[in-house]
Amino acid sequence: MEIASDYMPWPRESMSEESSNTVSKSSLRDPDRRQRPHDKFDPVRSIKTVGQIGWAILTLAVAGWLIWRGAMAMEYNWQWYRVEPFFYRVVDGEFIWGPLYKGLIVTLQLASISGVLAIIIGFITAFARLSQSRAGGLIATVYLEAIRNTPLIVQLFLFYFVLAPILGIDRFWAGILCLAFFEGSFASEIIRGGIQGVDHGQFEAGDAIGLTPWNKYFYIIIPQSMPLILPPLTGLLISLIKHSAIVSVIAVAELTTTGLNLISDTFMAFEIWFIIAGIYLALTITLSVCVGQLEKKMSIQKR
Amino acid sequence: MPDVNSDLMTPISTTPLVEISGLCKWYGKFSALFDINLNVSRGEKVVVCGPSGSGKSTMIRCINQLEEHQAGRILVDGKEVKPGMKNIEDVRRDIGMVFQSFNLFPHMTVVDNLTIGPIRNKGISKSDATETAMHFLERVHISEQATKYPPQLSGGQQQRVAIARALCLKPKIMLFDEPTSALDPETIAGVLDVMIELADGGMTMICVTHEMGFARKVADRVVFMDHGEIVEIADPKSFFNNPQTDRSQLFLSQLLGH
Numbered sequence: 252m253e254i255a256s257d258y259m260p261w262p263r264e265s266m267s268e269e270s271s272n273t274v275s276k277s278s279l280r281d282p283d284r285r286q287r288p289h290d291k292f293d294p295v296r297s298i299k300t301v302g303q304i305g306w307a308i309l310t311l312a313v314a315g316w317l318i319w320r321g322a323m324a325m326e327y328n329w330q331w332y333r334v335e336p337f338f339y340r341v342v343d344g345e346f347i348w349g350p351l352y353k354g355l356i357v358t359l360q361l362a363s364i365s366g367v368l369a370i371i372i373g374f375i376t377a378f379a380r381l382s383q384s385r386a387g388g389l390i391a392t393v394y395l396e397a398i399r400n401t402p403l404i405v406q407l408f409l410f411y412f413v414l415a416p417i418l419g420i421d422r423f424w425a426g427i428l429c430l431a432f433f434e435g436s437f438a439s440e441i442i443r444g445g446i447q448g449v450d451h452g453q454f455e456a457g458d459a460i461g462l463t464p465w466n467k468y469f470y471i472i473i474p475q476s477m478p479l480i481l482p483p484l485t486g487l488l489i490s491l492i493k494h495s496a497i498v499s500v501i502a503v504a505e506l507t508t509t510g511l512n513l514i515s516d517t518f519m520a521f522e523i524w525f526i527i528a529g530i531y532l533a534l535t536i537t538l539s540v541c542v543g544q545l546e547k548k549m550s551i552q553k554r
Numbered sequence: 555m556p557d558v559n560s561d562l563m564t565p566i567s568t569t570p571l572v573e574i575s576g577l578c579k580w581y582g583k584f585s586a587l588f589d590i591n592l593n594v595s596r597g598e599k600v601v602v603c604g605p606s607g608s609g610k611s612t613m614i615r616c617i618n619q620l621e622e623h624q625a626g627r628i629l630v631d632g633k634e635v636k637p638g639m640k641n642i643e644d645v646r647r648d649i650g651m652v653f654q655s656f657n658l659f660p661h662m663t664v665v666d667n668l669t670i671g672p673i674r675n676k677g678i679s680k681s682d683a684t685e686t687a688m689h690f691l692e693r694v695h696i697s698e699q700a701t702k703y704p705p706q707l708s709g710g711q712q713q714r715v716a717i718a719r720a721l722c723l724k725p726k727i728m729l730f731d732e733p734t735s736a737l738d739p740e741t742i743a744g745v746l747d748v749m750i751e752l753a754d755g756g757m758t759m760i761c762v763t764h765e766m767g768f769a770r771k772v773a774d775r776v777v778f779m780d781h782g783e784i785v786e787i788a789d790p791k792s793f794f795n796n797p798q799t800d801r802s803q804l805f806l807s808q809l810l811g812h
C-alpha cells in the first residue's frame with residue numbers, strides 16, 4: 252500500500268534487510284528515526300469535515316428562516332431594540348438593573364442553594380443506603396421511591412401548599428427545598444455509584460491502618476470517587492438550572508417568571524423567550540466548561 | 555531518631571500474641587475455615603502456605619476483622635477480637651497488614667500514604683509523622699521516592715512502601731498476604747530482603763507466601779492449610795524435607811515441579 256509506506260517511521264530498506272523475527276537494530280540505535288511522523292494532510296477527510304459543517308449551518312439556517320417566515324406571516328412586530336432596558340437602564344446618569352437581570356440573579360440563587368443542598372442530601376442518602384443500618388436504608392429507599400415516582404410539579408405543590416405553611420417558609424425557600432430534594436435523589440445514586448466504583452482494596456487498606464469510617468471515606472474513598480462522581484454531577488447541576496424554571500408556577504420571581512411578566516406587559520413573546528432560552532444556555536454551557544477545566548486539573552494532579 | 559529494632563522488639567513472653575481457637579468461617583453455606591487453632595508467640599515468624607483457595611487469606615484477614623468469623627475465638631495481645639466490636643480501629647492499629655495488590659492510596663504521595671494513619675488515628679503532628687515516615691522509608695530503602703505518587707513506582711517499590719506504611723503505626727504484629735505474588739521476578743528479592751530485615755529486628759510475623767527460601771530462612775514454623783483446615787504445622791526444615799501428610803506432599807511436589 253502506498254499510504255502505509257508514508258507512515259513508516261523508518262526507511263523501508265532497514266525493515267526488509269532484517270529477518271522477520273528480529274528487531275531492526277538500526278531503529279534501536281537511533282531514537283530519532285523512531286519518531287512518529289507528522290500526520291499528513293488528508294484532502295478527502297478535510298473536504299468531508301467542511302461538508303458536514305456546511306450541512307449543519309444549512310440546517311440551522313433553514314430552521315431560522317422558517318421561524319422568521321412564520322413570524323412574517325403572522326405579521327409579528329419584532330422589537331429587539333426594546334430589549335436592552337430589560338437588562339439595565341441608565342436614568343439621569345444612574346445605573347439601574349432591569350427585571351431580566353434580577354430574575355437571573357434569583358435563578359442563580361435558587362440553583363446554587365438548592366444545588367449545594369442536593370449534594371448534601373445526596374451524600375446523606377447515599378451513605379444511609381450503603382450503611383448497615385436498616386432504619387437508614389429504609390428511610391432512604393422510601394425517599395428515593397417517593398421522589399422518583401411522583402411528578403415534579405406535584406412535589407412542588409406539596410412543598411408550597413402543604414409544607415411551606417407548616418414550616419412557615421416563603422415561596423422562595425419552598426422552591427429551593429423542592430428542587431433540592433428532587434435533585435438530591437438523583438445525586439445520591441450518582442454518589443453511591445462513585446463510591447462503589449472505588450477499588451475494594453482501598454476500603455480494606457483504610458480499615459487495615461485503623462482509620463475510622465469517617466476518616467476512611469473523607470481522606471481515602473471520596474477523593475478517589477470524585478472523577479467518577481463529577482461528570483454526572485455536572486449533568487445534574489445543569490438539569491437543576493433548567494428545572495429551576497418550574498418554580499415559576501408558584502410565582503418565585505426568577506428568570507422564567509420575569510419573562511412571563513415581561514411578556515404580559517409588552518407582548519414581545521418571541522424576543523423574550525429567545526432571550527430567556529439564551530440565558531439558560533449560557534449558564535449551562537459556562538457550568539460545563541468550568542467543570543471540564545476542573546476535571547482536567549484533577550487528572551493532571553493525579554499523575 | 556527512633557531505632558527500629560528497639561521499636562519493634564517485644565520481649566519474648568510466655569503468653570501468645572495471637573491466640574486462635576476453634577475459628578470457623580462460612581461464606582453463605584460454604585465453609586471457608588473450619589476449626590482453626592493456632593497460637594503465635596511474641597517475636598515468632600509463622601509462614602502459612604497451601605493451595606489456592608485453601609483459606610490462608612481468610613484466616614489472616616479474620617485476625618484484623620477484614621473478614622468476620624462466625625465461631626471460635628481470636629485473641630490479639632490478650633484482647634478478644636470479634637465481629638461488630640466497638641473500637642475495632644484500636645485493634646487494627648496494632649496489626650500491620652500487607653496485601654498482595656499493595657493497596658496504596660494512589661491519590662496521595664508516598665509520604666502522605668505513610669503519615670495519614672499516624673496523623674488521623676493517633677493525632678501525631680505532621681512533622682513528627684513525617685519524620686517517622688522518612689525513617690521507615692529508609693528502612694525499606696526507598697526514601698528517595700517520598701514525594702512521588704504510588705502509580706509512578708514499580709510493583710516492588712510499591713510493596714516496600716506498603717510495608718513502611720504498616721510499620722509507621724508501630725504494630726505489634728505484621729500480617730503478609732502473598733506480598734510477592736503480584737510482583738515481577740526482578741523486584742521480588744528487594745521485598746523479601748526488607749521482610750527478612752524486619753524478621754531479624756524481632757517483629758512478630760504471619761506471612762502467607764510460597765517463597766520457600768524465605769520460609770527456610772526466617773520461619774519458626776510453617777503452617778500448611780488445605781480446604782479451610784490446618785493440615786500440618788512443622789518447622790520449615792522438616793516441613794520441606796519431610797512433609798508428613800499426603801496433601802502437603804502433593805502440594806510441595808506441585809510447588810517444586812510447577
Ligand SMILES: Nc1ncnc2c1ncn2[C@@H]1O[C@H](COP(=O)(O)OP(=O)(O)O)[C@@H](O)[C@H]1O
Binds near residue numbers: 584607611
Ligand atoms: N467474599 C467471598 N465470598 C465467597 N467466597 C469467598 C470469599 N472470599 C473467599 N471465598 C472463598 O473462600 C475460600 C478461601 O479463600 P482464600 O482465603 O482467599 O484462599 P487463599 O488465600 O488460600 O487462596 C476460597 O474457596 C474462596 O473462593
Ligand SMILES: [Mg+2]
Binds near residue numbers: 732
Ligand atoms: Mg489468598
